Amino acid sequence: MIQFLDLKAQYQEIKQEIKKEIEEVLESGQYILGPKEKQFEREIAEYLGVKHAIGVANGTDALIISLDALGIGPGDEVITTPFTFFASAECISRVGAKPVFADISFEDNLNIDTEKIEEKITEKTKAIIPVHIFGCPCNMDEIIEIAKRYDLFIVEDACQAIGAEYKGKKVGAIGDIGCFSFFPTKNLGGYGDGGLVVTNNDELAEKIKRLRVHGSTKKYYHSQIGYNSRLDEMQAAILKVKLKYIDQWNEKRIERARLYNEKLKDLPIILPKIYREDYKKHVFHLYTILTQKRDELKKYLEQKGIPTGIYYPLPLHLQEVYKDLGYKRGDLPNAEEACERALSLPLYPELKEGQVEYVAKTVREFFERM
Numbered sequence: 001m002i003q004f005l006d007l008k009a010q011y012q013e014i015k016q017e018i019k020k021e022i023e024e025v026l027e028s029g030q031y032i033l034g035p036k037e038k039q040f041e042r043e044i045a046e047y048l049g050v051k052h053a054i055g056v057a058n059g060t061d062a063l064i065i066s067l068d069a070l071g072i073g074p075g076d077e078v079i080t081t082p083f084t085f086f087a088s089a090e091c092i093s094r095v096g097a098k099p100v101f102a103d104i105s106f107e108d109n110l111n112i113d114t115e116k117i118e119e120k121i122t123e124k125t126k127a128i129i130p131v132h133i134f135g136c137p138c139n140m141d142e143i144i145e146i147a148k149r150y151d152l153f154i155v156e157d158a159c160q161a162i163g164a165e166y167k168g169k170k171v172g173a174i175g176d177i178g179c180f181s182f183f184p185t186k187n188l189g190g191y192g193d194g195g196l197v198v199t200n201n202d203e204l205a206e207k208i209k210r211l212r213v214h215g216s217t218k219k220y221y222h223s224q225i226g227y228n229s230r231l232d233e234m235q236a237a238i239l240k241v242k243l244k245y246i247d248q249w250n251e252k253r254i255e256r257a258r259l260y261n262e263k264l265k266d267l268p269i270i271l272p273k274i275y276r277e278d279y280k281k282h283v284f285h286l287y288t289i290l291t292q293k294r295d296e297l298k299k300y301l302e303q304k305g306i307p308t309g310i311y312y313p314l315p316l317h318l319q320e321v322y323k324d325l326g327y328k329r330g331d332l333p334n335a336e337e338a339c340e341r342a343l344s345l346p347l348y349p350e351l352k353e354g355q356v357e358y359v360a361k362t363v364r365e366f367f368e369r370m
Ligand SMILES: Cc1ncc(COP(=O)(O)O)c(C=O)c1O
Pocket: 058, 059, 060, 061, 084, 085, 087, 088, 131, 157, 159, 160, 180, 181, 182, 183, 193, 194, 195
């Protein structure tokens, strides 16, 4: 029986190191913003090639706090993709601004279509949130060019893409601010919630640090309304161990993705593109194919003991909560089509090559039976 994702298999590999770290945290008596959290922030800042890394409670808070730190609020608009997890737009609404959706590109692995951004810009637009969906970097040169021309901030939603690179730079480290999630299923996942904000801007870093502790720099003195959003010491200790393995785990994901692509070629499906690594390093948080027969294929694979996932069944512009934004079906056709055709196959570093081959063989069988 193949699993869609097996978090226990990874834990078994690093169990001794994790247990030691947890024990040390328990013995230390420092459970929030202690020495291990600070060390993790230093190490991950170095890994990502950024000046400041600030641990927060989860990826959603990372995005909300980032927009807040940039002064984005009521009356402002922020452009993002409709084909993402809800939090990429929820953060915009949460600070009181309006999400504006630009369609995605099939050419560019379902990321925001950079040619569709400019037509969405108004006088109210303050920022763009590119989401490196499924671990694949967006076309950042084009996004930076638009942001410069219209004086917009870039907040990268790199929640699914830790370790991915665009022209040699780690994603998250390219825009004004980058946001990461350490939700357990992510490529770098904790054993609970966790998140991170990164920036090279000293002033923004100070603001973000203040915001995560109730808008305070000195205990019990508050200069603004903030949040209670810290990466706890236990998660930081766990992530510090896991950070050492992230490149190795990402490489395994890429290898599995390559094997899937090789075994699934020449079928009536669109496969994810694997780019030249000096241009884009895609770290495959998910391995997602597109097919007209998505629902039938999903059912067939399930009968053969192969679980799959649908990311995402409904684009954000058509979500009930956003009905007042005025979008209707047909407005963003690529995102809508992707939601009808996308199917994610099992992928994680511990997945065996033989299992990839079995999944691919079963997918092939499905199309050959038709
Ligand atoms: C693209 C994207 N943005 C934001 C988030 C929010 O992260 P979290 O679940 O840690 O709040 C997630 C993951 O859940 C995500 O996949």
